[in-house]
Amino acid sequence: xxxxxxxxxxxxxxxxxxxxxxxxxxxxxxxxxxxxxxxxxxxxxxxxxxxxxxxxxxxxxxxxxxxxxxxxxxx
Numbered sequence: 001x002x003x004x005x006x007x008x009x010x011x012x013x014x015x016x017x018x019x020x021x022x023x024x025x026x027x028x029x030x031x032x033x034x035x036x037x038x039x040x041x042x043x044x045x046x047x048x049x050x051x052x053x054x055x056x057x058x059x060x061x062x063x064x065x066x067x068x069x070x071x072x073x074x075x
Contacts, residue, residue: 028064
């Protein structure tokens, strides 16, 4: 479980719509359940939630890491 971690919302382009959370310029978390009101590129936020896991994900190289957002607020 992650609580109030600083991140930046980034909107994805291309074939995938939605957003992801940029952590430090090199790492990212997939933003599952990100509220529409936070779909703003370069928005600084604090995020809480947990990583999604399953046996099938162990076999895949998934970037960004799937992350379920349970709470989010602006920084």
